[in-house]
Amino acid sequence: QSVLTQPPSVSGTPGQGVTISCSGSTSNIRKNPVSWYQQLPGTAPKVLMYRDNRRPSGVPDRFSGSRSGTSASLAITGLQPEDEAQYYCATWDDSLNAWVFGGGTTVTVL
Amino acid sequence: EVQLLESGGGLVQPGGSLRLSCAASGFNFRNFAMSWVRQAPGKGLEWVSGLSHSGATPYYADSVRGRFTVSRDNSKNTLYLQMSGLRVEDTAIYYCAKCLSDYDSDGYGFDHWGQGTLVTASS
Numbered sequence: 001q002s003v004l005t006q007p008p009s010v011s012g013t014p015g016q017g018v019t020i021s022c023s024g025s026t027s028n029i030r031k032n033p034v035s036w037y038q039q040l041p042g043t044a045p046k047v048l049m050y051r052d053n054r055r056p057s058g059v060p061d062r063f064s065g066s067r068s069g070t071s072a073s074l075a076i077t078g079l080q081p082e083d084e085a086q087y088y089c090a091t092w093d094d095s096l097n098a099w100v101f102g103g104g105t106t107v108t109v110l
Numbered sequence: 111e112v113q114l115l116e117s118g119g120g121l122v123q124p125g126g127s128l129r130l131s132c133a134a135s136g137f138n139f140r141n142f143a144m145s146w147v148r149q150a151p152g153k154g155l156e157w158v159s160g161l162s163h164s165g166a167t168p169y170y171a172d173s174v175r176g177r178f179t180v181s182r183d184n185s186k187n188t189l190y191l192q193m194s195g196l197r198v199e200d201t202a203i204y205y206c207a208k209c210l211s212d213y214d215s216d217g218y219g220f221d222h223w224g225q226g227t228l229v230t231a232s233s
Binding site (some may be wrong): 002032033035037039044045046047049050051056086088090091092094096097098099100101102103104 | 145147154155156157160169170171172205210214215216217218219220221222223224225226
């Protein structure tokens with residue numbers, strides 16, 4: 001059981017928008033920024049978003065992030081076939097003194 | 111270009127030990143916290159351990175505390191993970207990840223990851 005809760009899967013057709021939620025608690029998401037990672041099969045994770053809503057260079061602007069209260073979300077607008085991957089949220093937990101990850105969400109492009 | 115190269119993985123019997131290394135290049139290693147994150151076969155990401163930029167502040171997941179020790183040598187730009195008392199459930203790919211800050215507790219995230227090294231604990 002992960003400390004952060006994500007839906008196991010979301011799907012959409014090319015061009016549609018999808019949102020992945022990440023639910024935490026007062027000791028993690030309420031207090032600390034959230035980052036998001038994309039992992040393609042057989043590869044290392046890659047950062048998509050850090051400090052809630054900052055995109056590294058090279059990440060398309062159709063990816064956006066937000067945080068409010070004890071939840072965060074990653075939105076993908078204009079879904080592309082290459083977006084099919086596993087996505088993870090992460091943040092620091094002040095009670096555990098540890099990084100915590102969500103269980104991961106599989107994005108499927110129909 | 112930032113590069114993180116893990117090494118030291120392999121097959122070990124339950125109860126055995128291994129030391130992983132992560133050689134870093136392309137950035138000022140001594141200025142950033144570093145972490146180890148693992149992924150068991152077919153499972154999600156699990157943070158294992160982190161270390162502040164100076165090496166003075168280590169953190170561990172409950173699942174490895176007391177068995178694993180994280181350290182770094184800033185003169186060699188290398189992060190280490192000494193693993194002892196290995197269990198079957200420690201079998202995973204172990205990734206080295208660079209933090210965006212000098213302390214894990216800032217929670218800024220990880221901006222670079224290595225390709226990982228596979229650790230298999232099995233008899």
